Amino acid sequence: MKSLKKKRRIQVLLVTALALVIATAMIGYAMRDGINFFRSPTQVAEEPPKPGETFRLGGLVEEGSLKRGESEVITFNVTDGGAVVPVRFAGVLPDLFGENQGMIGTGKMEGDVFVAEEILAKHDESYMPKEVVDALKEQGVYQDPNS
Amino acid sequence: MSIWEYANPKKFMQTSSWALPWVAGLALIALVTGLVWGFFFTPEDYKQGSTVKIIYLHVPSAMMAINIWVMMLVTSLVWLIRRHHVSALAAKAAAPVGMVMTLIALVTGAIWGQPMWGTWWEWDPRLTSFLILFLFYLGYMALWEAIDNPDTAADLTGVLCLVGSVFAVLSRYAVNFWNQGLHQGATLSMDKEENISDVYWYPLLLCIAGFILLFVTLVLIRTRTEIRARRLKALEARERMA
Numbered sequence: 001m002k003s004l005k006k007k008r009r010i011q012v013l014l015v016t017a018l019a020l021v022i023a024t025a026m027i028g029y030a031m032r033d034g035i036n037f038f039r040s041p042t043q044v045a046e047e048p049p050k051p052g053e054t055f056r057l058g059g060l061v062e063e064g065s066l067k068r069g070e071s072e073v074i075t076f077n078v079t080d081g082g083a084v085v086p087v088r089f090a091g092v093l094p095d096l097f098g099e100n101q102g103m104i105g106t107g108k109m110e111g112d113v114f115v116a117e118e119i120l121a122k123h124d125e126s127y128m129p130k131e132v133v134d135a136l137k138e139q140g141v142y143q144d145p146n147s
Numbered sequence: 148m149s150i151w152e153y154a155n156p157k158k159f160m161q162t163s164s165w166a167l168p169w170v171a172g173l174a175l176i177a178l179v180t181g182l183v184w185g186f187f188f189t190p191e192d193y194k195q196g197s198t199v200k201i202i203y204l205h206v207p208s209a210m211m212a213i214n215i216w217v218m219m220l221v222t223s224l225v226w227l228i229r230r231h232h233v234s235a236l237a238a239k240a241a242a243p244v245g246m247v248m249t250l251i252a253l254v255t256g257a258i259w260g261q262p263m264w265g266t267w268w269e270w271d272p273r274l275t276s277f278l279i280l281f282l283f284y285l286g287y288m289a290l291w292e293a294i295d296n297p298d299t300a301a302d303l304t305g306v307l308c309l310v311g312s313v314f315a316v317l318s319r320y321a322v323n324f325w326n327q328g329l330h331q332g333a334t335l336s337m338d339k340e341e342n343i344s345d346v347y348w349y350p351l352l353l354c355i356a357g358f359i360l361l362f363v364t365l366v367l368i369r370t371r372t373e374i375r376a377r378r379l380k381a382l383e384a385r386e387r388m389a
Contacts, residue, residue, distance in 0.1 A: 095262050
């Protein structure tokens, strides 16, 4: 860099920046399908996973579908507005897990049921004081940000 | 008056020694008020309870981690194009601060993720690009130390900074590119509807301002140290010649 004139240094930097942008765009384009952290129920319905394949399923817990069975077993439906996948899970749930909340589960399909080994809760970007939400619910004007 | 005046080390030393106490004082006030307000005088969140308060460390440090890299990019480019030594030294001085900010963001994120998501760490696009950014900070600092000639070191680290910017940008926008991740989208945005209610928003703004001022303070101190160290080296070299 030292031996180059200022104009040439700027040219070199511009070419470098351009090359980086192109490289990043190409990697991003090549991995556009592979970089998804989870699959949505619609994607699972369109492209069923291979038998025994472990994958992540993500979506909203359908309202009214959450059922607690014996001991720690729970069942619920995951939806993304399009398709619905029933899920079975035995284990400890994170704090934020609940109906109408986002979740991501790792597991396998057993027949039509997704058997999860691990469940993560997905959080959205809204923050509100508890008192405010309680007051809004009392007045009946509260709208769930997820619905 | 032009901004390039401050490329003169003497002028930079004068101005920074005048500005330093003010910036440091403001940083202290903003940080203490913001953090105390955030930790002790905000209500509990409707879903997360009191865990939400970690936002006052996580969001400002994550913002700084990315923005410090952008600052390093700008100062490195100024060095590469205009060859101002103070600019290169400012980039060098900012790197350890940025590295610590990235570490704070990663650690607080893990502590927050454990109760809320149910995991300390997941290979989510945003989390992963943040980890790579952290490694880039380490590599950047190592490269400065690895090369003896200060001008060559400034050149090469400048180019490394350019490459690392890919991950600084990715960690900011990964959520927008690949929306099927675990990390939620941006909470703070200027144009979108309000996501965060005002009781959390004002102390958070104060914390962000505090982190920015803290960063400016640290960079000024560290750049002054670098300039002095370089002067010392020049003096020693002259001594040996005599």
